Amino acid sequence: MEEVEVAAKKRDEERVASAHAYFDNIHTKRKLLSLVNFILLAAGSLLILSPIWWMISTSLKSMAEVMTYPPTFYPREWNWDNYIKTWKAAPFDTYAINTITITMLVVIGSVLVNSFIAYGFAKVPFKGRGILFAIVLSTMMIPGFVTLIPQYVLFSKLQWINTYFPLVVPAFFGSAFFIFLLRQFYMTIPNELIEAAKIEGASHFRIWWTIGLPLTKPALATVAIFSFNGAWNDFLGPLLYLNDESLYTLQLGLQVFKGEMNTQWNYLMAGSLLVLLPVIILFFFFQKYFIQGINLQSGGK
């Protein structure tokens, strides 16, 4: 009897030990994997960030240092006045004011109008809603250049060339992508909320304003940021529609500056950095809303 018991006990112990070994093994394996992963990611981050560092570093160098071979990784001396020189070398303050004006108008238009349209598609039942929304989505498939040329014709017939109208006005008529994004978000708001407000006596316009807008704030932030980014970085629109240098935006100004500076990389990099800076700052403060926009996209399709 005893012998059997001892043997059984031993077997149990062995089993426990082998299980321990198994889990230890998994543990070390997992740790190792995680370490490899970490190293990969860290190396990749350096790779990803190096262009930005290069931009900063070049922008601070003297032209002589830029031209030395092999190139230096750190600026030997930090020429902060490169930035002042750059800013003064072209009417960057005019460009900046112009860009801010256009961008603000575009953001306001995009946020309000797309929210309005999306509310209609999400919460007001009407005939043909499904088909019209399908059309909205399908317009995302149309290559921009197909409509660009006739739009140019339209705007030139309206005498809008060399004004901001072609850059700003379309933002007040909705964009398929933003409508889609906001509708996606509206769909998460329970219909009962809208119905309760209807019974309380609110019209749809009132409901949109007092309930729709406040409840979709996060998605509106996403739209604001995406449209900010779009307007700020828009190069093609200004290139096509603006002729007077006094109307130029930063993107266009930078392109002209590039022609003037030839290969004065330190000034060019300083200018680029100045133009990119608002976007970088916005990104670090409102990263959440960038990511949310992407989540809404991936959830939608």
Add this chain to the structure above:
Amino acid sequence: MRKKLNYKRMEGLQGYVFILPWIVGFIAFTAGPLIFSFAASFTNYNITSQMDFVGFDNYENLFTADNLFWTSLYNTLYYVLFSIPLTTAGAIFLSALLNQDVPGIRFFRTIYYLPAVLSGVGVYLLWMQLLDPGTGLVNTALGWFGIPGPNWLFDPDWTKPALIFMKLWSVGGGMLLYLASMQGVSKSLYEAAKIDGASSWQQFRFITIPMITPVIFFDIVTSLIGGFQIFQEAYVMSNGEGGPVNSMLFYNLYMWKKAFESFDMGYAMAMSWILFIIVFIITIINLKLAPRWVHYEGEER
């Protein structure tokens, strides 16, 4: 059936009021221009003086008498064919790395995403500097490994790879899209697979990948449409010329030159319709192929 306006019909009307901005915008900026450009593609329209019907002349000339048309089409296809598989695979790979429990993962995600929000002339200038054969970072880094870097933007064979390289830098945008969808995959699927004895790779191959196919599909469709429209970077980095030796003369850039430099608007609009048809056919093929490999869980909304 009551014919008078009851409140449900009133509500329907309100719905149209909500989407009115989109309807107006759609007619003015999309449908109208589409119709106009289709009609004008059969004319010798030049925006100012002439608009005579020329039948299929524009299309015929494009296909038979215009070498640059073929060059631009070749360049564009080259870019699309290489950049899309690379960026898609890169984004999936990166999101798999970033979907792990590694210290500092949020920080890494931010870093990898950053380049995706940067765009416009500033970024192109940065890459012109990075790819500068003498003073740029890329060839310097290649030099550390004893690899002689090519002349990138000055060598017709290397301009398109240069642009693809640049595109890869901003692969973080797609990465977030995939990451969002990977995080939506139920943990219990992985647990079930582990019990069935699947290795990490098998889990990735047989669970993660199938579960994110809808997003892969979405990404491929949208980046194909986007890829065919490459313009800004080529314009800025070749000073609007498409050189060297037309190696950066992409389809849209050529169209741009036809439309806004030689004001051959009818011809350019014919080009735009060819692009539209190409993109449309590719999208349709994509949609048709989708059921074979895209895995939709449950019913669609």
Add this chain to the structure above:
Amino acid sequence: MSKIVLKNVYKHFDKKVTAVSDFNLSVEDGEFIVLVGPSGCGKSTVLRMIAGLEEISSGEFYIDGKLMNDIPPKNRDIAMVFQNYALYPHMTVFDNMAFGLKIRKFKKDEIKKRVEEAAELLGLEELLHRKPKALSGGQRQRVALGRSIVRDAKLFLMDEPLSNLDAKLRFQMRAEIAKLHQRLKTTSIYVTHDQTEAMTMASRIIIMKDGVIQQIGAPKDVYDNPENTFVGGFIGSPSMNFFDGRIVDGQFVVEDVRINVPEEKMEYLREQGFVGKELTMGIRPEHIHLLRGGEEAGQTNSILSKIIVSELTGAHTLLYSMLGTQEMIAEVESRTNVSPGEDVYLTFDMNCVHFFDKEAGIRIRPEKSEVLVG
């Protein structure tokens, strides 16, 4: 304070689904009507048509004699409480309750006065400045109630307002709603799944099935005199027992069991020609009694049954057994100790049974009277 009437109301969805057919109802001022029925029978649809959230496909709906079909919800002067409360998450409790008043352009101090009154009535004074997220389920429900009472609407609609609460809170809120109704006397229509709510709160119950009204009546009336087998089975828990059989020689014969039928019941069954026909007999579990001691064992109405399961529910014990091949549940006092497998004698209180036409499922009434509906 109002009287509402629905006449031949139908609701079709997409021309295919008929969610409500021929709905007729007339509600007196101050009544508390409860709509019950299985899931998907059209209760919410009826309520939403009254609220104006769904269009009435055909038929008429009046409030105080005024046709309402084409009046938008905001002009119907109704209030509604939703199952998931539908509180505006970005507004405080105060603002939630004040919303409808603001829209109706009430004066500031009037709004304040009314909201505070309602808050006092519902014990929400301390919570007025919180957002809904910071409230418990019961408190949210109270706010939803408060929101609907501040406006003094003519008609009060509630769609399963308590179904998201736990049992204890539900009990408490049930009493509170009843109290509120006692005080305000607003005409109310209340939808629920819960029979207890229906039985305790209603002045009249409406039982629906597949979009059709099965019976309308006071709770006791519906319980005691179900119009058909569906109502008999739906109202009451545990459910009414049904046995298929036929009348032979003054006895109801279920397979090999014979039960004497009292003469008064025999009389009208005979008069209406049901003798020998297929019938269904319905008896509530509490009308099946346990015979003790065995001295009555010889009686015809005592049935020897083998108990399969015995369930103690508190004051009562449920005894599951078979009558022939048909299931039978008896509800007896819990002091009686019966264990599964035991053979006991059960007897039916035949004065309380109902007979139904087996095919149509309709109860056979003592007098050949016209059907009393509405």
